[in-house]
Amino acid sequence: MRLLTHNMLSSNIKGVANGFPLGIEVEKVIEKQVELSADFLRNLFPKIEWKALVDAARTMGYAELPEEVDSSMLDSNEFLTKFHHALLELHLEEGALVCPETGRRFPVTKGIPNMLLHEDEV
Amino acid sequence: MSSRPELQAPPDIFYNDAEARKYTSSSRIIEIQAKLSERALELLALPDDDVPRLLLDIGCGSGLSGETLSENGHQWIGLDISQSMLNVALEREVEGDLLVGDMGQGLGLRPGVIDGAISISAVQWLCNADKSSHDPRLRLKAFFGSLYRCLARGARAVLQVYPENLAQRELILSFAMRAGFAGGVVVDFPHSTKSRKEYLVLTCGPPSINTSVPTGKGEDGESCSEDESSGDEENQTVSISDRHRPRKRQKITKKGKGREWILRKKEQRRRRGDDVHPDTKYTARKRKPRF
Ligand SMILES: C[S@@+](CC[C@H](N)C(=O)[O-])C[C@H]1O[C@@H](n2cnc3c(N)ncnc32)[C@H](O)[C@@H]1O
Numbered sequence: 001m002r003l004l005t006h007n008m009l010s011s012n013i014k015g016v017a018n019g020f021p022l023g024i025e026v027e028k029v030i031e032k033q034v035e036l037s038a039d040f041l042r043n044l045f046p047k048i049e050w051k052a053l054v055d056a057a058r059t060m061g062y063a064e065l066p067e068e069v070d071s072s073m074l075d076s077n078e079f080l081t082k083f084h085h086a087l088l089e090l091h092l093e094e095g096a097l098v099c100p101e102t103g104r105r106f107p108v109t110k111g112i113p114n115m116l117l118h119e120d121e122v
Numbered sequence: 123m124s125s126r127p128e129l130q131a132p133p134d135i136f137y138n139d140a141e142a143r144k145y146t147s148s149s150r151i152i153e154i155q156a157k158l159s160e161r162a163l164e165l166l167a168l169p170d171d172d173v174p175r176l177l178l179d180i181g182c183g184s185g186l187s188g189e190t191l192s193e194n195g196h197q198w199i200g201l202d203i204s205q206s207m208l209n210v211a212l213e214r215e216v217e218g219d220l221l222v223g224d225m226g227q228g229l230g231l232r233p234g235v236i237d238g239a240i241s242i243s244a245v246q247w248l249c250n251a252d253k254s255s256h257d258p259r260l261r262l263k264a265f266f267g268s269l270y271r272c273l274a275r276g277a278r279a280v281l282q283v284y285p286e287n288l289a290q291r292e293l294i295l296s297f298a299m300r301a302g303f304a305g306g307v308v309v310d311f312p313h314s315t316k317s318r319k320e321y322l323v324l325t326c327g328p329p330s331i332n333t334s335v336p337t338g339k340g341e342d343g344e345s346c347s348e349d350e351s352s353g354d355e356e357n358q359t360v361s362i363s364d365r366h367r368p369r370k371r372q373k374i375t376k377k378g379k380g381r382e383w384i385l386r387k388k389e390q391r392r393r394r395g396d397d398v399h400p401d402t403k404y405t406a407r408k409r410k411p412r413f
Binding site: 047112 | 172173174175176195197199201203208212217219220221222223224227228229230231232234235236237253255264268272274
């Protein structure tokens with residue numbers, strides 16, 4: 001799972017009012033290179049919760065993202081490269097996602113989070 | 123036993139390792155999945171600007187449908203309830219992110235972030251109650267409600283489905299509409315039992331030109347053969363049914379094969395030289411239930 005997905009996921013356990021962002025427990029992170037698309041990044045940027053991305057990237061061992069951003073930075077190649085790397089090249093391979101309200105852990109194995117809810121959580 | 127997988131076992135049981143294996147080994151399954159996905163992507167009608175989007179693949183399974191999205195440059199998140207199917211997707215090294223999840227529990231995604239969603243042959247599974255705690259209506263409601271919320275305004279969801287019957291299609295569609303979607307059903311090759319495919323084309327947000335339902339392929343059927351591969355796509359025209367149209371016509375055709383139809387078929391076979399029973403007053407007569 002990449003941080004792109006982490007930035008969109010939210011715990012939907014019954015009764016949870018704010019399930020975002022999910023905490024990250026890291027056991028293993030891997031990196032995979034992918035081609036950068038500035039168009040994709042620019043289109044997606046307004047939908048990103050920036051603070052959550054910065055924190056998640058730091059948890060995954062990548063601390064290069066600026067704390068503060070504005071859309072003018074999307075003209076900078078240096079910024080795009082970092083944004084791209086954090087969003088699409090870091091994978092949580094083993095570990096867990098954690099509901100911020102209930103502390104419920106969603107295990108991540110072979111890069112796949114298991115988001116299935118128990119019956120009493122639906 | 124029924125040939126409908128939905129009636130055999132819950133999806134996480136039906137799509138076991140053996141079934142999942144078919145998605146790498148059967149060229150027929152692979153080809154059909156790819157075709158359906160391409161058509162779904164076409165019906166998504168993303169802006170024609172070459173910008174890669176963030177898409178969702180619901181019931182992404184082995185990732186065949188996701189591969190179509192990747193080939194077109196998009197990023198995607200795939201959700202599936204079957205670990206065996208997702209293992210095949212891993213083997214295939216798909217580019218999208220995968221999640222184990224049950225769409226009937228609702229999609230746990232932030233509001234307004236997804237640019238479009240596709241689903242290939244998965245949503246009809248929601249019509250079954252696989253556990254005593256399952257209520258299809260609640261699950262359809264959770265699914266469509268959460269799908270509506272996570273899509274960006276004006277974004278589309280294209281769901282290719284195999285409803286078991288008219289009632290099931292109506293059920294699925296009614297929950298989509300109740301969630302706020304506009305749109306309807308597009309039917310490709312409606313006169314072919316094999317090639318017939320239906321897609322729910324749903325648009326999120328207030329009606330606009332974008333919410334009109336696109337045209338299906340092969341409505342008139344003259345050129346449409348039963349063969350999966352030989353549809354003449356150029357000559358095919360519209361088939362639309364959406365919620366603004368009364369469903370009467372479909373209901374009539376559903377009653378379908380009456381005496382007239384049978385007489386016509388028998389006549390056809392006679393002309394072909396087949397040995398056919400003579401027509402009598404008993405032909406196509408309704409039988410009593412105990413027959
Ligand atoms: C016909 S397969 C489609 C596979 C996929 N499009 C592919 O390319 O491999 C239907 C898929 O829907 C999934 N499915 C069925 N019910 C589901 C549910 N409630 N939530 C998530 N996925 C489900 C099944 O596990 C199966 O992988």
